[in-house]
Amino acid sequence: MDVLVHALKAAGEPTRLRILVVLERNELTVGELCRVLGQSQPRVSRHLKLLVDAGLLERHAEGASAFFRPCLDGPARRLYETVLDLVEADELVLRTDRARLEAVRAERAEVAASYFESLAPDWDRIRAAHVADETVERALLDAVGPGPIDTLLDIGTGTGRILEILAPRCRRGLGIDRSREMLHLARTRLDSLGLEHCAVRHGDIYQLDIPSGTMDVAVLHHVLHFLDRPGDAVREVARTLRPGGRLLVVDFARHEVERLRTEYAHHRLGFADGEVMAFCSDAGLELEPVAHFAPAPPEHARRDGEAVERLTVTLWGARKNAIAPPVVHDLEAAS
Numbered sequence: 001m002d003v004l005v006h007a008l009k010a011a012g013e014p015t016r017l018r019i020l021v022v023l024e025r026n027e028l029t030v031g032e033l034c035r036v037l038g039q040s041q042p043r044v045s046r047h048l049k050l051l052v053d054a055g056l057l058e059r060h061a062e063g064a065s066a067f068f069r070p071c072l073d074g075p076a077r078r079l080y081e082t083v084l085d086l087v088e089a090d091e092l093v094l095r096t097d098r099a100r101l102e103a104v105r106a107e108r109a110e111v112a113a114s115y116f117e118s119l120a121p122d123w124d125r126i127r128a129a130h131v132a133d134e135t136v137e138r139a140l141l142d143a144v145g146p147g148p149i150d151t152l153l154d155i156g157t158g159t160g161r162i163l164e165i166l167a168p169r170c171r172r173g174l175g176i177d178r179s180r181e182m183l184h185l186a187r188t189r190l191d192s193l194g195l196e197h198c199a200v201r202h203g204d205i206y207q208l209d210i211p212s213g214t215m216d217v218a219v220l221h222h223v224l225h226f227l228d229r230p231g232d233a234v235r236e237v238a239r240t241l242r243p244g245g246r247l248l249v250v251d252f253a254r255h256e257v258e259r260l261r262t263e264y265a266h267h268r269l270g271f272a273d274g275e276v277m278a279f280c281s282d283a284g285l286e287l288e289p290v291a292h293f294a295p296a297p298p299e300h301a302r303r304d305g306e307a308v309e310r311l312t313v314t315l316w317g318a319r320k321n322a323i324a325p326p327v328v329h330d331l332e333a334a335s
């Protein structure tokens with residue numbers, strides 16, 4: 001009763017109601033919420049605190065920023081869902097909020113895209129400075145197994161390096177990326193290696209133009225930390241997997257190297273195992289054993305003679321439940 005009254009009081013105010021609607025499927029910082037709502041930071045912060053205290057939202061601090069998102073469980077969750085059902089989505093104020101939200105998200109995407117495009121030619125070199133690539137790539141190959149697998153999907157393929165290393169294990173490989181510059185580099189790589197059974201195409205991880213249940217293995221290699229809705233991305237990738245198909249995610253373990261956000265457009269400072277586990281279980285996937293790769297010794301962690309922070313890389317594997325009947329593969333039709 002107390003929890004319900006507390007949550008009802010928190011939700012029962014126009015700005016806070018708007019915040020609940022705006023955050024329905026989003027994770028935003030206070031600054032972004034101020035822009036969407038057109039209100040000052042102290043005001044928005046006060047509203048957010050009340051919503052967090054009432055168990056409707058959760059606050060998740062990452063370095064200098066704090067992100068707010070809905071609590072996905074807990075006693076106030078049903079009230080949140082009920083409020084969303086009752087709200088008239090077409091109200092003018094909510095339509096305005098939605099339009100501003102789209103602008104904020106487009107701006108984020110723009111920052112990330114221009115970063116990638118300016119960086120594309122150097123990408124492989126920069127990645128090598130941060131992680132022990134060979135170790136992780138070997139683990140990725142072990143996780144895929146001797147194969148051959150039928151269809152491989154590499155999302156956020158970048159320069160196509162993951163397609164290159166997994167190409168001998170698959171009958172067909174498809175790389176997807178949102179940056180045309182990256183796709184150009186990946187195409188050049190595949191061409192020069194003669195990997196004709198692998199192709200790349202333009203696409204967005206949130207809305208893949210790939211039929212459901214058609215992929216055997218999907219890989220997200222250093223992609224998730226650039227995304228503002230990693231859970232939605234995992235759900236969309238899981239949709240493309242056939243029953244029994246596997247998702248392999250390689251990314252940084254949770255860290256506090258804030259400059260990766262400012263200098264390299266990382267949206268998330270790595271992930272805790274529990275977070276990835278939650279993304280997977282929400283997407284109907286079962287997490288497999290997790291492998292952590294400790295940072296390289298300090299003498300190897302240098303870039304152009306300058307020391308760089310040491311980051312742990314994690315490989316998470318997950319499998320889609322093999323309960324549905326097998327699906328006929330038609331990758332050519334998809335590409």
Ligand SMILES: C[S@@+](CC[C@H](N)C(=O)[O-])C[C@H]1O[C@@H](n2cnc3c(N)ncnc32)[C@H](O)[C@@H]1O
Pocket residue numbers: 116155156157158159160161162176177178179182203204205206220221222223226
């Ligand atoms: C750090 S690079 C990793 C490239 C590659 N997976 C690798 O490890 O070599 C991240 C890639 O994700 C792509 N990317 C970012 N957001 C994306 C999105 N929403 N949909 C598809 N690709 C995206 C970027 O364009 C970039 O090529």
